[in-house]
Amino acid sequence: MKFKKLVLTGAAGRLGSYLREPLSKMCDELLSTDIADDIGTLYPGERYAQADLAKYDEIFPLLEGADMVIHFGAIVDEKPFEELLGPNFVGSYNIWEAGYQHGVRRIVYASSIHAVGMHKKRDFIGTDAPHRPDTFYGLAKCFTEDLGSMYWDKRQLESVHLRILSAAQVNNARALGSWLSYDDLIHLVTRAIDTPSVGFAVIYGVSNNDRAPVDNTKASFLGYRPKDNAEQFAEKVLAETPAPDLNDPAEMLQGGPFAKVDLGQSGIAQMTIVDDRKKT
Known part of the structure; x- marks a missing residue:
């Protein structure tokens, strides 16, 4: 099925960089948007519009004629509430409205996952687990899931909420x-995008890992069948990792380092994320 128009927010981000090309092939027009000045060379059928998610008058015209919105735009770290309020809370409302x-x-x-980040990993939570945000960032995810519901x-505006781990x-x-x-x-x-009917749905964004700490059974109707498995990296990673502190919230809770930091303090700073975004 080919759509007339899809809109991608957060197109300048790392995950957005990998979504732009496949999304451009699913529609006649892909409108990519972000707060950045530009996103590099555009794919066939793609155009770019700079816009601030927190400003409704900038977002509203971009969605005209759109079949669906793939909403990946946000500040992607824990920050003081006041910094997240515009892009992560108000921005979601602006997209939905x-x-x-x-x-x-x-x-x-x-x-x-930070919407449920204070749950224990050993509990193997499903998609119906109650919200337990670990940060203001996670709280924004809870807000947007409830907004979608x-x-x-x-x-009767459908939405699928991808709880990426x-x-x-x-x-x-x-x-x-x-x-x-x-x-x-x-x-x-x-x-x-292509599942015929979803209503309101939540699904965990995780590969087919032997050690995955969440259960996607109740979202199987979406047809997501991941193929990759992180176990291929286990021998090297475990050889380089010290024995875990079993009293450390970062080790025991779903949110990892985000579950440990003080509210308003960066969780990303506690991690070693490589910026390997796709170049165009």
Whole structure:
């Protein structure tokens, strides 16, 4: 199925860089947007518009004529609440309200494990686990999931919320369970777009890892069947990793380092994420 128009927010980000090309092949027009000045060479059928998610008058016209929005735009770290309020809270409202006003069929949202980050990994939570945010960043994900649920119940605007665990290179022990490969990310987003009916749905963004700490059974109707497995990195990673402190929240809880930092303090600073975004 080929769509007339898709909109991708967060197109200048690392994950957005891997989504642009496959999304451009699914539609006649891909409108990519971000706050950045530009995103490099555009793919066939793609155009770019600079816009601030926190400003409704900049977002509203971009969604005109769109079939679906793939909403990956946000500050992607813990920050003081005041810094996250515009892009991560108000920005989500602006996308949903503009989408509703323009008759958009579905929004695919980059949620996060940090919406449930204070759950224990050993509990093997499902997609129906109650919200337990680990940070203001995670709270924004909870807000947007509830926003999506409300807009489905009250206004029949569909949405799929992808609770991504960690879409980054496997260079630590936590990632052996939490890894989402870029190929599986593309597959996940594709299934969220082309599944005929979704209503309001939540699914974990994680590859087919032997050590995955979450259960996607109740989201199987979306047809997401990941192929990659972080176990291929286990021998090297474990050889370089010291024995874990079993009293450390970063080791025991779903949110990893985000579950340990003080509110408003960077979680990314505690991690070793490689910026390997796709170049155009």
